[in-house]
Structures are given as C-alpha cells and as structure tokens.
Amino acid sequence: MKKIFSTKKYKKRNFRRAKKLLRRRLAGIEKRKAVRRSISGYVGAKHKIIPSVLHRGQVIKRLTIVAPKDFRLIENTQECLTFYRDMRSAKYVSQIGNSKLVKISLEGVENIDYGTISILTAISDDLKCKDIILQGNFPKHEECRKFIEESGFLNNMLNEHNKPFTKSTKSELIFFEKGSGVLSQNDNIKISNLVKRVVNHLTEKEEHCLSVKTIILEICGNSIEWSGTDNKQWLLGVKYESHKVIFTVTDVGKGILKTLYRRYNKKIYDFFKNKTDCEILSGAFEKKYGSATQKVNRNKGLPSIKANYDEGNILNLKVLTNNVILHFEDSSQSKTFTKGSPWFKGTFYQWEMTNNCINKISI
Numbered sequence: 001m002k003k004i005f006s007t008k009k010y011k012k013r014n015f016r017r018a019k020k021l022l023r024r025r026l027a028g029i030e031k032r033k034a035v036r037r038s039i040s041g042y043v044g045a046k047h048k049i050i051p052s053v054l055h056r057g058q059v060i061k062r063l064t065i066v067a068p069k070d071f072r073l074i075e076n077t078q079e080c081l082t083f084y085r086d087m088r089s090a091k092y093v094s095q096i097g098n099s100k101l102v103k104i105s106l107e108g109v110e111n112i113d114y115g116t117i118s119i120l121t122a123i124s125d126d127l128k129c130k131d132i133i134l135q136g137n138f139p140k141h142e143e144c145r146k147f148i149e150e151s152g153f154l155n156n157m158l159n160e161h162n163k164p165f166t167k168s169t170k171s172e173l174i175f176f177e178k179g180s181g182v183l184s185q186n187d188n189i190k191i192s193n194l195v196k197r198v199v200n201h202l203t204e205k206e207e208h209c210l211s212v213k214t215i216i217l218e219i220c221g222n223s224i225e226w227s228g229t230d231n232k233q234w235l236l237g238v239k240y241e242s243h244k245v246i247f248t249v250t251d252v253g254k255g256i257l258k259t260l261y262r263r264y265n266k267k268i269y270d271f272f273k274n275k276t277d278c279e280i281l282s283g284a285f286e287k288k289y290g291s292a293t294q295k296v297n298r299n300k301g302l303p304s305i306k307a308n309y310d311e312g313n314i315l316n317l318k319v320l321t322n323n324v325i326l327h328f329e330d331s332s333q334s335k336t337f338t339k340g341s342p343w344f345k346g347t348f349y350q351w352e353m354t355n356n357c358i359n360k361i362s363i
Contacts, residue, residue: 060095064103071106073115074318074350077325080116081342087123088345093132101133106148109139114171115350117151118237118248121173122346125233126252151239171239172197176220191216194238201240202355211361212353215313218304219249219349244354252346255322260284278336281324309351313361320348
C-alpha cells in the first residue's frame with residue numbers, strides 16, 4: 001500500500017502549494033522594497049510587476065520604455081531624466097532564457113538633441129557591460145530619424161538584419177578608459193586627432209591646436225576624478241554643425257555632488273544659510289569645496305572649466321549632475337530638482353566652440 005506523500009496526487013498538490021508560497025514570499029519582498037523606495041522619494045514603475053522564477057524555456061517580459069515626445073535634454077530635462085532612470089532600472093529588464101534586454105520606443109519622438117544622444121549612448125554601453133541588450137525603434141518623425149542616424153548613436157549597433165549601421169561622418173562618439181585615473185597614451189593620440197578634425201571644420205585648416213586639446217583634457221580629466229562608474233568608461237561626443245562644434249562629456253557614475261567633499265564647518269554654514277544643491281555645485285566651480293579624495297592637487301578641474309567659459313574660450317556651457325543642472329550663460333535657468341523627481345546618476349557636460357573661440361585661444 002502506497003504512503004499518502006508518495007502518491008502522484010499528493011506530489012502535484014504539494015508542488016502547487018510550494019509554488020504559491022514562493023510567489024507570495026517574492027511578492028512580499030517586492031512590496032517592502034516599494035515601501036522603502038517611496039520613503040526615499042524614488043518613483044517606480046506605474047504598473048505592479050510581481051517577480052517570478054525563470055525556468056528553462058520561460059520568458060520574463062517587462063514594459064517597453066516610451067521616450068517623451070520632446071526628447072531634448074536641455075529643454076525637457078525632467079521627462080528625459082525619467083526615461084534614463086527607467087532604462088537603468090531592473091524593473092524594465094526582460095529576460096529570454098539567459099539573455100537580458102531592455103526595450104525602448106522612440107516612435108513618438110518629434111524633437112531630440114545631441115545631449116540626449118550622448119547620454120543614451122553612455123547608458124547603452126553601461127548596460128552592455130552588464131550583459132544587457134538594448135533594443136529600440138526609430139522615430140516616425142523623419143527629421144528626428146535623420147538626426148539619430150547622423151549623431152553616431154548607431155555606430156556600434158546592429159539593425160534588424162543583424163548587420164552594422166553605416167558609420168556617421170557628421171558626429172563622433174568615443175569611449176575612453178578611466179584606468180588609473182589618467183589618460184593613456186592611446187587616449188591622448190585619439191584626442192589629438194579629434195582636435196585636428198575640429199580645427200579643420202571651424203577654420204578649414206587641419207592643424208593641431210594645443211589650447212583646444214587642453215580645454216578638452218581639463219573637462220575629461222575632471223570626469224575621471226569625479227566619476228565612479230562600474231565599467232570605468234566615459235564618453236566624449238563631438239557633433240559638427242554649420243559654423244560651430246558641439247562637445248559633450250558623459251559619465252554614468254556617481255556624479256559630482258555625491259563625491260564632493262565639504263568640511264564639517266562648511267556643512268553647518270550651508271545648513272543655516274539654507275543653501276540649495278544648485279548653489280553648492282556652483283560653489284564647487286568657484287573652488288569652495290574639495291573632492292572626495294581631499295587631495296590638494298584635485299581642486300583645479302572645475303574652476304578651470306568655468307575660467308575657460310568666463311574668458312570666452314568655450315560657449316553655452318551646461319552641467320548636469322545628480323539633482324542639479326547649471327546653465328552658465330543664464331543662471332536663472334539653473335535649478336535644483338525637487339525631492340521625489342528623477343535625478344541623473346552621473347555627470348554630463350555640454351559646450352560649444354566656434355571659429356572665434358579658436359582665434360581667441362590661438363592668440
């Protein structure tokens with residue numbers, strides 16, 4: 001006579017019960033995480049997603065992240081930051097067997113800028129380092145589609161036929177290794193060649209300009225210092241437009257404010273003076289604070305960037321990091337994002353140079 005716990009009926013019932021208890025336990029864990037996120041001001045996905053255990057042949061599908069209609073980082077910062085945050089959230093990582101992927105939709109985008117392209121590229125590379133594939137589509141808007149094709153965003157991607165896209169000649173996006181905290185010889189050569197192309201575009205003379213390289217190295221070197229990315233890379237972007245060149249430096253690490261060191265008495269002063277994070281970041285560019293390392297020689301990068309702007313060597317300087325965006329050409333547009341709104345985990349610089357800038361720094 002069979003014992004009751006060895007019968008087929010008992011085994012099936014016990015398996016269903018165990019599966020139900022596991023699902024309930026995982027849902028409870030997710031609920032507690034959601035409570036902690038709400039306390040810290042984090043806004044999660046609009047739809048509740050209950051985690052499940054992935055078996056062979058099973059698929060976990062997550063929601064597609066839809067880009068805003070106005071996908072310009074500078075003009076529509078908050079909606080863009082929401083999109084970037086969701087791209088980096090585990091809640092939007094789908095899984096098919098051992099493959100992980102994040103799906104984005106750019107279909108409804110009608111406006112886009114180079115800042116958006118730079119951050120998208122940096123996050124895409126960060127996902128790649130975590131073995132997560134980025135999948136997406138093109139905007140229906142013809143001009144936006146053309147902008148993406150010319151931006152260099154597709155240079156390291158494959159189309160629906162698993163073939164690489166045509167390389168863009170109107171923009172450059174170059175990744176650099178942080179390594180030991182200094183640029184390697186190979187990185188220096190890449191920047192030197194880039195400077196020649198920039199000078200040629202603005203002056204029609206392909207020649208080296210040490211001053212332009214120095215400005216780039218100041219900002220890039222600052223990115224090396226203040227970062228903290230998992231893949232230890234930062235991205236230099238250059239877009240060639242009529243009569244000007246747009247530069248971007250993007251790092252998806254911790255951000256300046258998270259690594260900023262302030263002495264204890266300075267913290268108390270800022271507290272009683274009711275200083276905003278925007279004012280504190282501005283102070284960092286005025287050499288009022290040191291870096292997290294507290295080394296004397298590490299407090300020159302940010303002030304030198306502002307000095308180049310004040311002297312007219314670079315134009316339209318903007319800095320986005322953590323919960324602050326600085327507009328150096330119009331301080332009234334600089335702001336600290338409200339508590340509970342999305343932040344940017346990392347640091348983003350954008351500036352422009354024209355023929356006048358080259359002539360000024362070459363004198």
